[in-house]
Amino acid sequence: MTAGSPASSRRLSQLQALVLLAVLLAGGVALLEAFGSGYHRTLAALTLINVMLAVSLTMTNGFTGLFSLGHPAFMTLGAYVAIAFTYPAGRKSFAMPDLPAFFSGIEWPLPAGALIGAIAAAAAARIVGISVLRLKVHYLAVATLGLIIIVETLALNLDGLTRGGRGLTGIPRSAELWLIALCTLLVIVGCWRLKHASVGRAMLAVRENEMAARCFGIDAVRLKVTAFVLGAGIAGFCGALLPHVVAVMTPNSFGLMLAFNLVAMVVVGGQGSILGAVFAALAFSLGTEGLRPVEESLGLYGLTQVVVAVVLILVLIWRPKGLFGLDEPLVETR
């Protein structure tokens, strides 16, 4: 937020930035649909979902100073709830025999299912948040790690709903690229608006000094719950989209490794920087895919994860606040 700095004259206005983002997304989708291979489209879809996840985590953690690692838990929940609504009706009794009879005739379109998945994840976050958000920074991190394990274990053992470790296959590939791009645009714009409104400033005040913020009338607990629930809702939505890109869902599709990667994206981009999270998610997603052939040719499997960890450590040493800190690069913030 460098309003009034010399660079601000060369920054895009918010409207220009919005138009540019929309054009880039629409153009990218059009090009990929016309000329891209299935591989490219899937890569683009996964990249955009990573962008949404990183942006929502920078809202939850970056705006309010929480340190939640719980995104994968909410993604898993959102995914299974959505699948219960979108899975081909004819195969439900075989794949998910324990599903209540109500679901047996249902085969809803993805947006409806994903929305319900998001609401379920947000509701779960609201319930968990009441107790968990009393915890200070690293205790919250540990508690949300526990949440990932709990959800994963539940999914593994609720065999009649999830097919356990064998996973659900044959999920409709209904997450069209344009739909994901549209959702990405909405998530970025929504989080941007939140950050630059009074509520956003109040959240940042809580992050900077909770007691000082409370002493001039900011309800810190409520804002933290809001950020946690909103972030979980977006995570639930993304979790619902993902299996509809790759057609498979297993209990450990979204695990600890993903939690680490997401936190790495947020820390590298700058905690609280929305565009920082976007750039970090793009670099991470495309970078790891770019490194894959190197891994294979050298036989150094796991190399990408090492690179991510090293980048994270280097950023923490040289730029502890991330590449952009709280700032938004390139765009005016008034």
Add this chain to the structure above:
Amino acid sequence: MTELLVARGLGIAFGGVVALKDFDLAVAEGDLLGLIGPNGAGKTTAFNLLTGVLRPDRGTIHFAGREITRARPERRALAGMTRTFQNIRLFDELTVLQNVMAGAHGRHGASTLAAVFGGPVLRRSEALIREKAEAVLARTGLAELAGQRADALSYGDRRRVEIARALAAEPRLLLLDEPAAGMNDREKAALSELVTRLNADDGLTIVLVEHNVRMVASLCRRLVVLHEGSVLAEGATERVLRQPEVVGVYLGRRRDHETRQGAGADASEGAGGGC
């Protein structure tokens, strides 16, 4: 004049150290009251109890006729009591204007949904908050610094921004915890002038914790002197400053301070800084 803030028999101990005992305080509407005492006397602890940063072990607090002894800090702030901190707690990565605008959120901020979806409610709230914040900045002489990041300011200006942020919450009672600490003489004079104006012109009730006895004496009509966690003296400024026990506490301060440090009786300041 009606009494705005009344504390009766407040007490708190940290571990074995009694930081404040049987603390009574009555602040009338329109008062400009000084709370003084040597290091570790319990001044900041008293503020922390009054504003809800700490909960008292015993005693009651009433504000504007309502009991607030157990109320959360944000409730007290919305009821009309805000404060500054001895160790400045500004939001360093935000600009001066944004810091002060955050101060107005509790009263005038639009909801999260309004923020995300926009619309007239959000626009009105944002415009009102900006207007209020700009008015406070003008009042406190900070208008020119509005666009600066808080961490780029001089020490004296940071103190003033903290006051401005507390004012943006539209208090009836403002508690200032050592606002002149670390200021040079010119900044102190400007601060004195600001405090006087806020009290005399705007009718704001102010309680001031201050080390600098000369400054308090020139500003405050009434003083409360704390010593070792209890009220040593209170009343009209000139009379209090002439009382032998008050003079004794201040003249004997050096020796007193050394022995107290050994006993770890600075717990009140430590607890204030740590929360």
